[in-house]
Amino acid sequence: MNSKLLDSITEPSDLKDLDEFQLKSLAQELRKFIIDIVAVKEGHLGASLGVVELTIALHYVFDTPNDLLVWDVGHQAYGHKILTGRKQQFHSNRQHQGLSGFPKISESIYDAFGTGHSSTSISAVLGMAIASKLKGDLKKNHVAVIGDASIASGMAFEGLNHAGVTDTNLLIVLNDNAIGIDPSVGALKQYLTNVKTGNQKQDNIFEALNFNYSGPIDGHDISELIQELERLKSIKGPKFLHVITTKGKGLKQAEDNQVTYHAPGKFDANTGDLIPKAPQNQPPKYQDVFGHTLVELAESNDKIVGITPAMPTGSSMKFMMKAFPDRAFDVGIAEQHAVTLAAGMATQGMIPFCNVYSTFLQRAYDQVIHDVALQNLPVIFCLDRAGLVGEDGPTHHGVFDLAYLRCIPNLTIFAPRNETELRNIMYTAQSKEINGPIAIRYPRGQGVTLNWKLPFENIDIGTGIQLQAGNSLAVLSIGTIGNLVTEAITDLNISHYDIRFVKPLDETLLHEIFNKYTQIVTIEDGCMIGGFGSAISEFASQNNYKNDIKILGIPDTFIEHGRIPELRNEIGLNPNQIRNVIKNLMKR
Template identity: 40%
Template sequence: MTAADLELDLGGLTVAELRAAGPQRLGELARATRDLVVRSVAARGGHLGPNLGVVELTFALHRVFDSPEDVLLWDTGHQSYIHKIVTGRAERFASLRTRGGLSGYPCRTESDHDWVENSHAGTSLSYAAGLATAFRLAPAGAGARRRRVVAVIGDGALTAGMAMEALNDIVDRGLDVVVVLNDNARSYAPTTGAVARLLAELRGGRERSADVLGCRYLGPVDGHDVAATERVLGAARDTTGPVIVHVVTRKGEGYAPAEQDQVDHLHGVGPFDAATGVAAAGPAGRRSAGDVLNETLCELAAADERVVVVAAAMTSASGLDPFTRRFPGRILDVGIAEQHAVTLAAGLAMAGMRPVVAIHATFLGRAFDQLLFDVGLHELPVVFVADRAGITGGDGPSHHGLLDVALLRHVPGAAVATPSDAAEMAALLRAAVERPGPTLVRYHRNLPEGRPGAGPRVLPAPHWAWDGTAGDVLLVAAGEMTAVSAAAAERLAGAGLRVSRAGARWLHPVDDRLTEVAAAHRLVVTVEDHCRAGGLGTAVLEALSDAGVHVPVVRCGVPVGYLPHGDVASLRASTGLDPEAVTARVLAALDGGRA
């Protein structure tokens, strides 16, 4: 049977067919599924390594449990690609992460088999506790069967504090939850901490049934052996109360480039050559923000021994592996534990260190209480470097970084910066480390190169870059939106308007010159890759109102809501963040008598 034949068969694959398959057919389906995943992710990017590692485990789960009557939860949801394929979505799988196509995470609108849209780690056990409690409390009808709740959680996600809180509750109340511990000894990078050491000891032992944490433990079992995994899962299904099933898998299994990648086994990738695993070339004139972060932090750490980096399982994803090799004692990876990471940084700052917390913008909200009261209340000099800020593309609603500015603007004494290019990012990082209070530097994954050495080495808050101080329209833009603003300014100038521009390197606090310059214009327009509520536009409105400057303000940004997945360019266009849309809004505001 050829690969094409196998792909054709997958197009109509059902759970019923999977359950009826014998060992030979299961092997064929596993190979075909891996082939489909590799080719689809190669075309559009996505989470490759985690999904290659759960093919046989997913097969076994669907053969033992009756989804969706039995609940299958995936933590983190980026390992659900195989689940999508075997639950009737193989024919649409090539549309993965495209606008209008399949989500890269479980999605309730796609299938009844997807119970939750969990794409932030450590949540599955809490969902499971709630569902299992509801099933226990529901009146038992005649002939009703006992529904099982199964949470597949990686060893990396298990380091999250929320997961431990939920596990404590599940065991204490004896809930009917099967915790499938998908142990591949990694999150992005190798899992760290005491839990990782415990799992390593268990992983090296023989399969057994034992009491762990007050519930039944089964394993470890080879997660790439369907028959063995089915046997253990079947025993868990037939057990009353909580059960931990320890399944050992290998990230990137079955695809040599992923198996051989020692950084993260091709965990999350952009487009690549499926035959070789080599990443496609990035756009010309742009630079990895992770490289800029690493180089600048190495420079700062070499000059100041107080500089120390804290990360929540994101060292490689943030571009900090070279820093780790150069300063191994000054980077602390605490696992997927954002709350702990932030308060740990607060303690470091209290003792005179200069901590830098590397975090994805979307995950910053998970530690807002700690940021507000553990860092902010104590006026501590903690720097937060938040990558994947703004509209991020294929990962969808939970991974767009659209609320971080609004969060930080509520922290007294905090400042927020965003660079328009790589050279500016380095200068803002240097300034952030020198600030006396909490500071956020937010940025996209890749940035325009800029001109190294062309501007100041340090760009302290809150000064902006100004181009003109009087005219018809003042365009205030932040980050990469400065390029959108520049293009819109050209169009407006062609329409006979006098246009000034401000580059808001610091979104908060705003530049002291804003009120004076805004008063010399008929209209102020803000352009930001952030939610309109609470972002740069709101800051400008508040500053003008407080100063009694009554110039109309048009805010171009992302509306409040959950932005879907898709490519960045089309999502920006759909939210009015392209030169054409900005130009149209300015002309409409002027023609409508607002200015």
């Protein structure tokens, strides 16, 4: 297929030169363009394929960027990026120093708001609409596109609740495809299903919130979309358009396997078949070690339950959901609810494993403090995607967890160096060796051990271990970055310690280290301000040690997107750079 029409679009205003027949042809070209690029470069496929017609219709009807358009999360914004002057750069999407995989204010005037975490669009666009009204700009339109999984989040309902009582020029477009990354869950999902099938007899929930509701309409019918958007454009006040789409539209495999093709990796653009990522007999992903270990523990402990906010596949909680469907809960995009649900279960003697991506636990920080730690409840937080995560970029890097958790009383914090330690700390936590909550953080991707499924062993709380003995200086690491340190220092006459617990610190071991070595290097894959290195510096200050301490970690800036090795190179955390820092210190 050629891209004659798509090549003629350099900005959204060019769409207005096309008739509706041409717009339908453009949709085919745009869909094919997305498939061809993502097949090679990887990215979030299904969501963007599902909103091709909606994207064209929105930019055709509204005067962007003067009218403000906000995409919730941003997984579905690829077509938007291509139509807003970024077609020639789209091959760099999610690549190091290329386009972001998400809307980003600094990237384009057409990206009205940066969105990487879900359910923020309604609050953001309402803030814009109120600002326009205060400035006297009553003609400007404000549009948010939000999915049926995202709208079930508490923050989205907070935004809806406020928007319904404002006199603002606001349109919420619900992109309803019954799936986020995994299938949508909850009572609202059932309500929307009833609306779509004509079985809904209750009052309309959105009309009850004072929105002018219309729909549901076919989100792949450009003519119907344009007609309804034009009608709504002339109506004042908060409006709500319910649009039905198919995630993965236009690629059969993506339509049939919507979970897999949310972000499928490389695939054949013509056939849709996935291209294998790696040869067999590789170490497992940390998330799979978590998932299989949880099932193994649950088989012998009937008090164990699993909780995840909308990430059963991404976190591998799916294994627990399959093995023990009555004891595993996908609560939807609701991190705050997930944490307090776990707290409630813990009060009744259950042992909740609350599995949340590190970056998403930020959204439930108050609940971790107020509902779990303050009451010293034994909730086990398993924080996936800790450290740098790669191409998803700054909204998804899990680099703040050590710092924002370390200041919370009663909370134990552990970072396993490998799969065996992840298994053992999960075993230790559920066997009541810990009096109170614990956070276990581990990275995205493959581990380092083929023979990982070993018999369980208890880990003594607050103990570190020595990995290499030497006389020159001491390197202290935390978590899986310790494996890079091992690679960097194998033939150097230095000591290497895996401290393992950021809280409580192994003070006995630290006293030995500070009394033996004049130079200490700390290394972490978290932010240096307030993190592991800060904890070691605080220990030194409190105990009047004068040793030289060098802290390596994530600098005080938001790290952009790219492959993890590229990002490590950029911030000085690859093995060669670590080695050079240590060798220079040894020369002193």
